[in-house]
Structure formats: C-alpha cells, structure tokens
Amino acid sequence: MRKRKIDPLLLIGLIIIAGSLFLAIFGNSLAPYDPQEPVGDFSMPPSADHWFGTDGSGLDVFSRVLAAPRVDVAIAVTAAIVSAVLGTGVGLYAGYFTGRFSEIVMRVSDILQSFPVFILAMVLVTLTGRNVVNLIFVLAFLYTPIFVRLTRSEVVTQRTRTYVEAARATGNSEFQIATRHVLRNSLAPSLVQLSVTVGFGILLTSGLSFVGAGVRPPTPEWGIMIASGAPNIILNEWWTSIFPGIAISITVFGYAAAGNAIERWARK
Amino acid sequence: MKKIDDYTVQITQEKENKLFLPALTIFGMGMFDKEGMEAQKTAKDPWSHDYANTVNVPSFGPYCLSKWTKGSEFVLTANPKYYGGKPAVSKIVLRKVPQSANRLAAIRTGAAQLTERLTPKEFASLKAVKGVSVGSVVGNESLFLNMNFKVAPWDNIKVRQAVAYAINYDKLIKNAYYGQAKKWKSLVPSTYPGYSVPKTQYTYDPAKAKALLAASGYKDDGSLKLTYVAEKESTLGPVVTQIKADLKAIGLDVQLDPLPQTQFGDRQLTKRDLPFAVNDQEKPIGVDAGYATYLFFITGGLNNMDNYSNKVVDDTYKAIATEADATKRNAGLAVIQEELAKDVAWVPVVEFATQWAYSSKLSGITWHPDNCVRFFDLKI
Amino acid sequence: MRRYVLRRLAVGVLQALGITIAVFFVIRALPADPVSRIVGMNPTEDSIRQARHALGLDMSLFQQLLTFLGFHGDGVFTGSLGTSWVSGSTVLSEIAITLPTTIQLIVTSFIVALVVAIPIGMATARRPGGKLDKGVFGYGLFAGAQPEFWWGLIFIFVFYFKMGIAPAPLGLLDPELTAPKSVTNFVLIDSLIAGDFTAFKSALGHLVLPVLTLSFLLVGPLLKMTQQSMSRVLSSEFILYQQASGLEKKSIGRSTLRSALAPIITLTGILFGFMLSGAVLVESVFSLNGLGQYAVAAVLNLDFPAVQGVILVISVISLFVYLGLDLLLAKIDPRILVK
Numbered sequence: 001m002r003k004r005k006i007d008p009l010l011l012i013g014l015i016i017i018a019g020s021l022f023l024a025i026f027g028n029s030l031a032p033y034d035p036q037e038p039v040g041d042f043s044m045p046p047s048a049d050h051w052f053g054t055d056g057s058g059l060d061v062f063s064r065v066l067a068a069p070r071v072d073v074a075i076a077v078t079a080a081i082v083s084a085v086l087g088t089g090v091g092l093y094a095g096y097f098t099g100r101f102s103e104i105v106m107r108v109s110d111i112l113q114s115f116p117v118f119i120l121a122m123v124l125v126t127l128t129g130r131n132v133v134n135l136i137f138v139l140a141f142l143y144t145p146i147f148v149r150l151t152r153s154e155v156v157t158q159r160t161r162t163y164v165e166a167a168r169a170t171g172n173s174e175f176q177i178a179t180r181h182v183l184r185n186s187l188a189p190s191l192v193q194l195s196v197t198v199g200f201g202i203l204l205t206s207g208l209s210f211v212g213a214g215v216r217p218p219t220p221e222w223g224i225m226i227a228s229g230a231p232n233i234i235l236n237e238w239w240t241s242i243f244p245g246i247a248i249s250i251t252v253f254g255y256a257a258a259g260n261a262i263e264r265w266a267r268k
Numbered sequence: 269m270k271k272i273d274d275y276t277v278q279i280t281q282e283k284e285n286k287l288f289l290p291a292l293t294i295f296g297m298g299m300f301d302k303e304g305m306e307a308q309k310t311a312k313d314p315w316s317h318d319y320a321n322t323v324n325v326p327s328f329g330p331y332c333l334s335k336w337t338k339g340s341e342f343v344l345t346a347n348p349k350y351y352g353g354k355p356a357v358s359k360i361v362l363r364k365v366p367q368s369a370n371r372l373a374a375i376r377t378g379a380a381q382l383t384e385r386l387t388p389k390e391f392a393s394l395k396a397v398k399g400v401s402v403g404s405v406v407g408n409e410s411l412f413l414n415m416n417f418k419v420a421p422w423d424n425i426k427v428r429q430a431v432a433y434a435i436n437y438d439k440l441i442k443n444a445y446y447g448q449a450k451k452w453k454s455l456v457p458s459t460y461p462g463y464s465v466p467k468t469q470y471t472y473d474p475a476k477a478k479a480l481l482a483a484s485g486y487k488d489d490g491s492l493k494l495t496y497v498a499e500k501e502s503t504l505g506p507v508v509t510q511i512k513a514d515l516k517a518i519g520l521d522v523q524l525d526p527l528p529q530t531q532f533g534d535r536q537l538t539k540r541d542l543p544f545a546v547n548d549q550e551k552p553i554g555v556d557a558g559y560a561t562y563l564f565f566i567t568g569g570l571n572n573m574d575n576y577s578n579k580v581v582d583d584t585y586k587a588i589a590t591e592a593d594a595t596k597r598n599a600g601l602a603v604i605q606e607e608l609a610k611d612v613a614w615v616p617v618v619e620f621a622t623q624w625a626y627s628s629k630l631s632g633i634t635w636h637p638d639n640c641v642r643f644f645d646l647k648i
Numbered sequence: 649m650r651r652y653v654l655r656r657l658a659v660g661v662l663q664a665l666g667i668t669i670a671v672f673f674v675i676r677a678l679p680a681d682p683v684s685r686i687v688g689m690n691p692t693e694d695s696i697r698q699a700r701h702a703l704g705l706d707m708s709l710f711q712q713l714l715t716f717l718g719f720h721g722d723g724v725f726t727g728s729l730g731t732s733w734v735s736g737s738t739v740l741s742e743i744a745i746t747l748p749t750t751i752q753l754i755v756t757s758f759i760v761a762l763v764v765a766i767p768i769g770m771a772t773a774r775r776p777g778g779k780l781d782k783g784v785f786g787y788g789l790f791a792g793a794q795p796e797f798w799w800g801l802i803f804i805f806v807f808y809f810k811m812g813i814a815p816a817p818l819g820l821l822d823p824e825l826t827a828p829k830s831v832t833n834f835v836l837i838d839s840l841i842a843g844d845f846t847a848f849k850s851a852l853g854h855l856v857l858p859v860l861t862l863s864f865l866l867v868g869p870l871l872k873m874t875q876q877s878m879s880r881v882l883s884s885e886f887i888l889y890q891q892a893s894g895l896e897k898k899s900i901g902r903s904t905l906r907s908a909l910a911p912i913i914t915l916t917g918i919l920f921g922f923m924l925s926g927a928v929l930v931e932s933v934f935s936l937n938g939l940g941q942y943a944v945a946a947v948l949n950l951d952f953p954a955v956q957g958v959i960l961v962i963s964v965i966s967l968f969v970y971l972g973l974d975l976l977l978a979k980i981d982p983r984i985l986v987k
Binding site for chain 1: 663666667670674675789790792793794795797798799801802804805808809921922924925926928929932933940943944947948950955958959962963966967
C-alpha cells in the first residue's frame with residue numbers, strides 16, 4: 001500500500017485555522033485580563049505580569065491579541081461564507097441558465113470589481129456605521145462578485161459535459177441537474193477561494209480599522225491595535241504594534257496556505 | 269465708526285458692553301487693506317472674501333505669504349515694510365505633517381525647529397533630547413465632559429453629579445497627560461480675569477458616585493455613548509479609555525464613539541444633539557470670564573452645546589454686562605460660576621498645558637490665548 | 649487591431665460612466681449634512697436656503713446627477729469635479745497634487761518588484777522542484793498574507809529608529825528643502841527638470857522605505873505568476889522545437905519570455921488598479937500625502953465631491969491602465985485579437 005504523504009503546508013494551514021477559530025470562540029475567556037479595561041500602567045514593556053506589555057491606554061496587549069480573533073476572524077469567516085454561498089448561487093444560475101440575466105450579472109460584477117475596493121469599503125462602512133455586523137455585510141458584498149465569476153466560469157465549462165446530457169436523458173429537470181450534479185462538480189474553485197477570502201477579509205478588516213474606518217475602539221482588533229501603537233513606535237514602544245501584526249501575519253498565512261494546498265490537491 | 273485722525277477711530281456702541289475691548293484684542297480680527305481687497309473683487313465675490321480665504325490676504329502683518337500649497341505647505345517671507353520693524357526670522361516654512369509621531373521625528377532630527385500638538389507622551393520623551401527644548405504653559409486649554417440637557421438621562425442632575433464624582437482625576441493627569449495638567453476647578457480658564465473657585469467641587473469619590481446613580485433612578489441599559497473626535501485618538505485614547513473604565517466601575521457601561529472632526533463639529537455646534545461627549549478643543553478666545561459665559565452658558569449662547577439654560581446665570585450675566593465696577597463684576601461672575609458648578613453644566617476635568625517643542629536655538633515663544641505662536645517674536 | 653482598440657475604448661467609457669453614476673448614488677446615501685457646515689452657528693432660514701441652493705441640494709436627485717455630469721454648467725464632462733466641502737478648493741486641484749505622489753510610489757514599486765520578480769521567476773522555472781523553486785513558492789505565499797502597513801511600521805522602526813539610515817517618514821521631501829517648481833507635479837520629474845539634484849535625492853531617499861514595503865508585497869504574486877507562466881511556456885511544444893533545432897539559449901530565453909509575459913502583464917494591471925487605493929495604508933504610515941490619504945480623509949469627513957472625484961479618477965485610471973496593458977498584450981500576443 002502506498003503511503004500518502006500529507007502536505008506539510010496543508011497541515012500548518014489547518015493547524016493555524018483551527019487555532020484561529022478556537023481563539024475566536026474562547027480567546028476572550030482565556031485572556032488573563034479584560035481586553036477593554038485599563039489594567040496596568042500605561043505603555044509598559046513586556047514583563048512577567050503582562051507578556052506583551054501594555055499599550056498607551058493601559059490595556060493588556062496579550063489579552064487583546066487573544067481576544068481579537070473574536071472580531072477579526074469572525075468577521076472574515078462569516079463574510080467569506082456568506083459571499084461564497086451567495087456568489088456560488090448566483091454564479092450557478094448565471095452560468096447554467098445563460099441569457100439576459102447572466103449578461104447583466106457579469107456586467108454588474110465587472111463594475112463592482114473595478115471599484116477601488118478599499119475606498120468602497122470605507123464608504124460603505126461609513127454609510128452603515130462602524131460595527132461588526134455592518135463590516136460583515138460590507139465584506140460579504142465586496143467578495144460576492146469573486147465567487148460569482150469563479151462559479152459561473154466553472155459552471156459554463158461543466159454544462160457541456162456528457163454527464164449533463166446523460167442526466168437530461170434520464171429525465172432530470174434542469175433545476176435538478178443544476179443543483180444536484182453541476183453544482184457539486186463546480187464547487188472546487190469556490191472552496192479554494194473561500195480560504196483565501198478569509199485571509200483577505202482579515203487584512204481588509206484590520207486595514208480599515210487602521211485608518212479609522214473599521215471597528216471602534218476599544219474593541220480588541222488587530223488593526224486598531226497596530227494603529228494605536230503606530231505613533232509610539234519611534235518612542236521605542238514597539239510591543240503594541242508588533243504583536244498584533246505577527247498575529248495577522250500568521251493567521252492570514254495559515255488560511256492562504258490551506259487554500260493553496262487544497263488547490264494543488266484538487267489540481268492533481 | 270468715525271475717523272478721528274490717521275491713527276485713531278471712535279466707535280460708538282448702541283448699548284454698553286464690557287466685552288467690546290477684550291473682543292477687539294482677539295487675534296483673528298485682522299485688518300484688511302482696503303485698496304488691496306477692492307482690487308480683487310469680482311462679481312461672484314464682491315467683498316473679496318473668497319480671495320482672502322483661498323488666495324492671499326492684503327493686510328499689514330509682519331509676514332507675507334509667498335507660496336501656498338493647499339493642504340501641504342505655507343511659505344512666509346518677512347515683510348520689510350512692517351510698521352513694527354523687520355522681523356528677525358526672514359523665512360518661515362509651515363509644513364503640514366498630520367501624524368504627531370512624524371512631527372516628533374522632525375524635531376528630533378532637527379529637520380524642523382518648532383512644532384506643536386504632540387501627545388503628552390511625545391513631549392515628555394523630548395526632555396532628554398539634546399538641542400531640543402519643551403515649553404509648556406497652562407493657558408486656556410481644558411478637557412471637559414459635556415452632557416446634553418435635552419437628552420435623557422443627562423437631564424437628571426444626579427446622573428450628572430455621579431459622572432463628576434466617578435472620574436479618577438489624578439490618575440488621568442498622571443497617565444494621560446504625564447503630569448502636564450491640573451484639575452480644573454471651575455468652567456472658566458484659571459488664567460482669565462473673573463475666574464473664581466466655586467464652593468461646589470467634584471473629587472474622585474466612586475462610592476458617592478454609585479450612591480448618586482442609584483438615587484437618580486436611572487437604570488443603565490448599555491446604550492450610552494461617549495463621543496469624541498476620532499482624529500484625536502492618540503491624545504484622547506488614553507483619556508476616554510480610562511473614563512470608560514471609571515464609569516464602568518460605578519455601573520455605567522458606555523460605548524466609545526469616535527466621530528470624525530467635521531461630523532463632531534457639526535453635531536456639537538449646529539445640531540447641538542451630542543448626548544455625551546469629551547471635548548478638549550474649546551476655549552474662549554476673548555480673555556474674560558464674562559466672554560466665556562456669553563459663549564457657552566447663557567441660554568442660546570453661540571456655543572452652548574448642551575442646551576444649558578439657567579435663569580440665574582442669564583440674569584446675572586445681563587446685569588454685569590454693563591457693570592463698570594470690576595469688584596461688582598467679578599462678584600457676579602463668581603455667582604455664575606457657582607451656578608455652573610452646581611448644575612454640572614460641564615464636568616470640568618483638567619486644564620492641560622499647551623506645549624511646544626523647539627530647537628534650543630529658538631527663542632521668543634510666548635503664549636497667547638489663541639495658542640498660536642507669534643512669528644514676529646521669534647529669534648533663532 | 650484598430651477595431652479592437654476602439655471597441656475596448658467604447659466599453660471603457662461606458663464602464664466609467666456606469667461607475668460615476670453608481671458612485672453618485674452611493675455617496676448621496678451617506679449621512680452627511682454639508683449645509684450645517686457652511687451656515688455655521690445660529691443660521692437663519694434664509695442662509696440655510698441659500699446654502700442648499702449653492703450646493704445644489706434643493707434640486708431633485710436626478711437634476712443633481714445631471715449637474716454633476718455637467719449638463720447644467722461645470723461638471724464631469726467639462727472637466728470639473730466640483731469643490732471640496734472641507735477645504736474649499738476644487739477637487740481637481742487637490743487630486744492633481746496628491747495623485748502624482750501616489751503614482752510615483754506605485755510605479756517605482758512596480759518597477760522594483762518586476763525587476764526582482766521576473767529574473768528570479770525565470771530562474772526557478774528553469775529548475776523546477778529545486779531549492780529556489782520552493783523558496784519562491786514559500787515567499788509568494790508568505791508575502792501575499794502580510795499586512796503591508798504593519799511592515800511599513802517595522803521598516804520605520806528598524807531602518808529609521810534603530811539604525812538611523814533611512815530618512816524620517818515626513819513626506820516626499822525634507823522639510824527644509826523647497827519643492828522644485830511644479831511643472832508636472834511629480835516631484836521626481838520636476839526636480840530633474842529643474843536640475844535640482846538635492847531635491848531629487850531627497851525625494852528618492854524618502855521613497856526607499858515605502859517602495860520597499862510595497863514591492864516586498866508585490867513581488868510575491870508577480871514572482872508566482874512569472875514562475876507559473878514561464879514553466880508553462882517552457883514545457884510547450886514550440887520551445888521544445890526551438891531547443892531541438894539547436895537555437896542558442898539566449899534567444900530561446902527571449903522567446904520564452906515573450907510568450908510568458910501575457911499573464912504577468914495582466915496581473916500587473918490588476919495589481920496596479922488595486923494599489924491605487926490600496927496604497928493608502930502605506931501612504932498613511934509614511935505621511936506621503938498621496939491620493940489614498942486624501943480619499944480616506946474625504947470619506948471620514950463626508951466630503952461628497954472629493955469622494956466622488958477620487959473614485960471616479962481611480963476608476964478611470966484603472967480602466968486606462970487595463971486598456972493600455974491589453975494593447976501591449978495584443979502586440980505581444982496577437983492571438984488575443986482573434987476572438
């Protein structure tokens with residue numbers, strides 16, 4: 001029997017993803033201090049009491065880093081799933097039942113995609129208000145076109161395959177063919193993209209918060225933490241910005257690695 | 269207005285108003301050059317106001333605007349014909365650098381010789397740097413909390429008092445201002461004529477605050493928001509975080525609500541509907557306690573952001589507006605300030621120092637009520 | 649070829665128009681009240697009405713759209729983007745100052761990124777499975793997952809603060825230098841035109857860290873794409889034929905590159921468009937006062953005209969970049985024209 005070698009990247013990616021999801025659920029309770037209450041002297045470097053030090057408002061950095069996935073990862077994962085489901089659905093319909101609707105869908109998502117993403121995100125968040133729920137909606141809105149495109153082009157290819165003919169011959173309705181057979185065979189690119197999108201979502205959320213258009217302080221969120229530490233970096237207060245950045249770096253890498261590994265596996 | 273001679277004008281007031289002369293000293297009221305302004309008038313802009321606001325100002329100051337890159341930089345060159353003599357510094361470049369950390373970097377490396385509005389922490393860090401001096405003056409800058417009388421629960425005096433007793437003033441001064449501040453005891457800058465210390469004072473007393481909150485009958489449902497200017501996150505961040513914690517300790521769970529400056533100004537000045545906000549940018553430019561009252565606290569005052577209305581204050585103010593005797597006037601102002609303290613018109617938190625960081629070679633920095641440096645005074 | 653260009657131009661213009669109109673309506677939904685800002689405190693009924701009229705807010709939404717576009721005077725079609733509600737200057741003039749900074753940053757970053765990515769990508773494609781190949785793959789994955797604003801901060805901390813070899817993050821020029829006479833508004837070009845080498849060096853020096861931050865990020869996907877594209881071409885039949893025919897390595901390399909360029913160019917275009925607004929984070933960290941920073945401030949200040957103007961300008965530039973790259977592609981790979 002041939003032993004299947006597990007892709008190390010996939011393993012690393014899955015471990016990181018699992019970790020991020022674990023922290024998203026339990027991070028807040030595991031934190032040694034309340035992430036939103038000043039608990040120490042201001043701007044203390046890392047010490048035994050505060051592993052990652054305290055920031056300019058006296059908040060414990062370690063606790064905030066642990067509690068942040070509740071916002072960052074939750075927003076990104078929810079938005080990615082919502083946009084994947086929506087996008088795949090619309091893409092399936094647009095790809096399978098070609099016609100005016102399909103064309104319109106493509107043109108609209110073209111236009112949406114040529115908008116400067118970051119600015120559009122800022123405008124939408126300002127419009128709806130700076131809170132977690134709105135961020136999820138905004139991100140989902142921005143990422144849906146990606147899934148629409150991906151699914152539609154895959155469906156268009158699948159549609160001409162013989163199994164579709166066969167299904168039709170055995171009396172399946174168009175709807176049944178679309179949902180039961182074609183969909184299952186067109187999901188691969190979307191699944192890969194899902195993981196990558198979560199990574200993008202985390203980057204976008206933290207980027208928005210960094211410029212002041214994302215979640216509001218003192219919500220623990222990696223982007224806001226980097227922003228609050230940024231002005232003080234040249235005062236040698238490096239810990240406030242460095243640790244959340246490392247967290248983002250590792251987490252997004254995990255999602256990207258997993259997605260990439262799945263893609264390579266699917267391609268084989 | 270009547271011209272008496274080349275150097276004198278006579279102004280007759282309809283009604284006597286003691287604020288008139290102090291108001292004339294406000295730096296923002298500059299003199300335009302009649303000929304220069306008239307040369308720029310157009311059909312769309314008959315008073316040349318647009319020209320003066322966006323291009324250049326024909327006037328009589330010690331410096332001339334030689335170059336203006338909007339949003340980025342101002343270059344001033346000395347005016348040799350200035351009536352006070354040619355300024356010592358011949359060229360000044362004012363460069364806009366939005367991030368305080370970058371301004372700090374500029375001062376440290378000597379790229380700039382004068383900067384302002386760094387965070388207290390940054391100013392503190394410069395004390396050890398050679399070649400850089402830090403000047404600090406407690407002038408008229410203060411931090412206060414305003415609570416809107418027209419929005420529940422802030423119309424409940426016990427809630428207002430509870431908040432006033434809940435704040436840990438000393439900790440705020442130490443941590444957020446690095447000691448460069450002192451507790452504000454009235455609602456008028458302590459350096460102004462007419463300032464007096466009311467008998468009603470609020471100190472850090474969380475037990476009393478809790479009792480007052482309970483007695484007020486207000487049940488907190490977590491819907492209260494503390495608004496502040498988003499762009500000031502680096503200076504106000506530590507302040508609002510601590511206030512939030514202090515309020516939580518007495519049972520009020522407020523949400524922080526950073527609002528961009530323009531929206532904040534709009535809601536504070538025009539709509540006057542901010543329920544609960546932190547403010548560190550209001551100061552009466554007219555150097556007089558009466559002016560401050562007129563601006564902020566009389567019913568319908570120009571900047572009465574809380575919709576505060578107190579008949580005693582209004583009446584007393586009317587009485588002293590035309591009072592010539594200084595003792596009587598100050599007595600009236602003391603009555604007003606006592607009322608403001610009793611009503612908790614604002615929660616006076618701290619008066620903080622206005623600071624500048626400058627090259628040790630620079631001298632001549634003096635404080636003025638608009639917190640701007642007078643370039644004419646500088647020598648390097 | 650000409651038909652292709654014309655067709656693309658026409659589609660592009662329609663798209664730009666579509667974006668403009670969409671932007672217009674999205675922005676109008678923002679909760680802003682510019683009137684109060686103009687009339688100040690204690691406004692009278694009259695002044696409110698006058699302000700609304702001056703801002704054009706007393707017309708129906710449709711009429712406002714037409715005015716914006718330029719049917720009732722100055723508008724988009726006549727080259728005006730309105731006046732900023734915050735500063736009072738025309739949006740066009742403000743964009744004219746901030747856009748060149750961003751473009752200098754992005755273009756320089758792309759040049760650096762491509763100069764690094766293409767040779768390395770070619771080298772790894774020739775030796776698949778080798779150490780370089782794995783390294784490139786890892787780097788691509790890693791770089792694409794980074795928050796670039798954070799890396800900007802790290803670079804400032806290490807190179808400016810700790811090592812003191814980079815200039816302070818204060819914008820493009822040292823504060824004590826005066827900017828060269830603005831001919832094109834591009835500091836780099838203007839300083840060369842004016843022969844002002846101190847300014848040129850200063851600007852270049854201030855660009856080093858931001859460009860390093862951006863290219864660090866851009867190299868990732870470009871490298872990956874180069875590698876993929878090159879290996880695909882290298883294993884294609886016509887290359888095999890060239891090798892079998894005994895052509896020398898250099899000319900095989902050249903024709904490989906030529907065929908592999910297409911997806912790389914496409915990716916560059918996509919990334920460029922993304923960077924126009926995506927560079928805002930790096931711009932903020934380094935205080936560069938570019939278009940992205942201007943856009944952020946405009947959105948946070950609810951400055952309708954400025955936001956509209958910026959989105960329109962960025963979208964139009966993206967469209968032109970795509971068009972330009974597509975034309976380049978068509979020249980290199982005429983197969984595209986046959987569709």
